[in-house]
Amino acid sequence: MAAKKKTTAKKKAAKKPASKASARKTASKKKATTKASKKKVGSKTVTPKRPSKTTTKKKATAKAPVRKSAGKKKTAKKASKKKVPVEELPTEELWAIYRKQAARKGPKQQAKLEELRNILIERHYPLVKYIAERLLHTLPKSIELDDLTSAGLFGLMDAIRGFDLSRGIKFKTYCSTRIRGAILDQLRSQDWVPRLVRLKASRIDRALQKLTAEYGREPTHAELARSLEMDHQDLVKEIQESKARTMFSLSEKWEDDDGSVEKVEILEDKGSVDPVTELNRRDLMGFITKALTHKERFIIEQYYQYGHTMREIGEMLALTESRVCQIHSNVMSRLKGLLGQKQGSLLA
Known part of the structure; x- marks a missing residue:
């Protein structure tokens, strides 16, 4: 038993120096790795540290909102483009x-x-x-x-x-x-005038103005025909055709010192009655029918002044058409004898 205890103690003592040697080797390896990882900046040495798990998580969380903000900017740009109304586009x-x-x-x-x-x-x-x-x-x-x-x-x-x-x-x-x-x-x-007639008329007008400026007077018919290189008869025909182009508007205004007046206010109305002529005619009718009876005066006035027929006058007086015609002829024969030479103006 004592011999066995001595062998185990020797084995333990042999194992101890081996473990110490291995520990020394690992320590030297660690020192070599630390020296290689060191970086020199000027005179100082900086040793890079291994990032911990907490720092990597923080960096990941910091980068994530940057991406979201960039996405939001893109959507904002698209929305701004869509919101521009059509009226404001170029x-x-x-x-x-x-x-x-x-x-x-x-x-x-x-x-x-x-x-x-x-x-x-x-x-x-x-x-x-x-x-x-x-x-x-x-x-x-x-x-x-x-x-x-x-x-x-x-x-x-x-x-x-x-x-x-x-x-x-x-x-x-x-x-x-x-x-x-x-x-x-x-x-x-x-325009009711054909275009060809307009062109011919404008051509004649331009030639007329040109010759008037050259001669200082209105050109003769022969001079105008020579400048237009036309015969006398052709020029006369074209001038007559060009006269049909003249049209005036009644609403056209003439301006003067008193103001503007339209043509329709100045033109004579041939269908209207002249008051002076109407008064003279009434005076003459009263003078002629002065010597007539009431029935004869009524027949003359209705026939010449108001334009009624013999039948209508007979219905008014309860007489036949032949009787009204007979009274009218008797009155006219008497008036012709009284007026004599003035019968032409009377009958007119």
């Missing part, structure tokens, strides 16, 4: 939307298309008014600005309907000619 973007809408079909799409068209009309309405005002200066005063503007708006609607954005032409350039053409077409439709 004209080019509005045209692009209009073309896309025109390609679609359906009642809802047509309603949106009409809304866009109305916005385009409102934006280009000042251009229509400008062109109408410029044309109004070359036209008679009887033509109103509102009529020209309404015709120009129809031209603008046709221009919007037929404009092609892909050609690279500005809409303002395209629609100006269409608006002017629509106004001129409306004026030509109201």
Whole structure:
């Protein structure tokens, strides 16, 4: 037993120095790793620390709200783009939307298309008014600005309907000619004179003004025919045809110091009765019928003054038509004898 205890004690003593040697080796390894991980910054040495689990969690939680805020900004930008009303969009973007809408079909799409068209009309309405005002200066005063503007708006609607954005032409350039053409077409439709006659008349007027400026007087017929390179008979014919183009408006106003007066207020009404002539005729009728009886005076007045027939006068007096005609002939024969030479003026 004593021998066994001695062998175990020896084994334990041999094991102890081996464990101490292994501990020394691990400590040296740790020192080597720490030295390699150290970084020199100037004269100081900085040892990087291993991030703990709490610090990694904090960084993850800090990065998450940044991503959410970036997503919110994108949605805010999209919402701001959608909230811009159509009326505030630039004209080019509005045209692009209009073309896309025109390609679609359906009642809802047509309603949106009409809304866009109305916005385009409102934006280009000042251009229509400008062109109408410029044309109004070359036209008679009887033509109103509102009529020209309404015709120009129809031209603008046709221009919007037929404009092609892909050609690279500005809409303002395209629609100006269409608006002017629509106004001129409306004026030509109201004119009863053919267009060829208008052109001939304007040609003669230009030649007449040119020769008047050159000679300082009105040119003769031969000089006018020579400048127009026409025969005498052809020039006479064209002048006669051009006279049919003259038309005047009764609503045209003449301005003077007292104010503006319309032509309709100055023109003579041939159907009206002249008060002086009417008084003279009544005085003459009273003088002629002075020597007649009541029945004879009544027949003459009703027949010549009021225009009744013999039958109507007979119904008024309870007489036959033949009897009224007989009384009338007797009165006229007596008056002719009394007046003598004045019977022509009396019967007139």
